[in-house]
Amino acid sequence: MFGKLFKSKGNESDRIKDSENGSEANLETRWRSGLSRTNRGLGSGLRSLLSGRKGLDAELRDELEMLLIGADVGIETSNFLLDALDDSMRSSVQENAPIELLAEILFELLQPLAQPLEIAESDKPQVIMVVGVNGVGKTTSIGKMAYRLNAQGKSVVLAAGDTFRAAAVEQLQVWGERNQIPVVAQKPGSDSASVIFDALQSATNKKADVLIADTAGRLHNKEHLMSELEKVVRVQKKIDENAPQEVLLVLDASTGQNALSQAREFAKAAPLTGLIVTKLDGTARGGVVISLAHQMQLPVRFIGLGEGIEDLQPFNAEAYIAALLEDGDA
């Protein structure tokens, strides 16, 4: 499958079609330019090291490992990939190019995690809670998600659950205005759980399809902040025992391997259902997605490829791998 992808670029847009936005022509460009820094580092390095090779000797393996670790694939995951690649190169009967074999291995690893966000028609509103450490892109991703859901004809309400700073409430309100959707907020300093409880009640009364709740950025190693998160989850169950239907952890791709410890700690405090990996556009360390896939097995709902409103894209394994590995200059 990837053999074709590497030789001709003609059909890719069909395969990475984004039926919701309909802008499939731009989509390929979006992925490619979003991942261009990682491609220049990891992708081009892998291509040149692997070109014409039949197997991995110790020296080549070391060089490949350095490259993978440099792009934040992590040691364990890098070793897993290189073992699989070595096996596959030795057993490949069709003499596929090693880079294509690697693409296949990555696809097998990543494809199971490409599970898009689905909003159930029953049990309205479906609650999406968004959590993560400071500054990773929670509020921005909420604005972009609301935009996507709106475009699909869903009615959306936002909850300003980050009550720490006045600016946080205002930031969410700006997204509310931009998307022309209601934002439920209280005074800064009020209890986050109570804001989200009110918002759920209001969204229920409005018969809204979706409630998206913002939360304050919190350090994953601060216990009291993590237990506040448990409370936010608990109060929602007084209204709907199935809420929140989604708890999405936002991870900044440029934070590297720390993303893994964030994921592990947040998973203890809240029933995570998926990840949003942001800021892939600003980093050469876009390989962290591979390491998350290998170590966390949480669905990747969205990838942030830029600051624009359309730059939050459902994770597409094929598009990601192509943007990562293809010859960017071809």
Ligand SMILES: Nc1nc2c(ncn2[C@@H]2O[C@H](COP(=O)(O)OP(=O)(O)OP(=O)(O)O)[C@@H](O)[C@H]2O)c(=O)[nH]1
């Ligand atoms: N380049 C790029 N910037 C992003 C992306 N997602 C978010 N940002 C930027 O990251 C910065 C922080 O985003 P916020 O949405 O405020 O982050 P937050 O997690 O809500 O931050 P706190 O509420 O302070 O914890 C903003 O400048 C966003 O525009 C992305 O995918 N790519």
Ligand SMILES: [Mg+2]
């Ligand atoms: Mg925020």
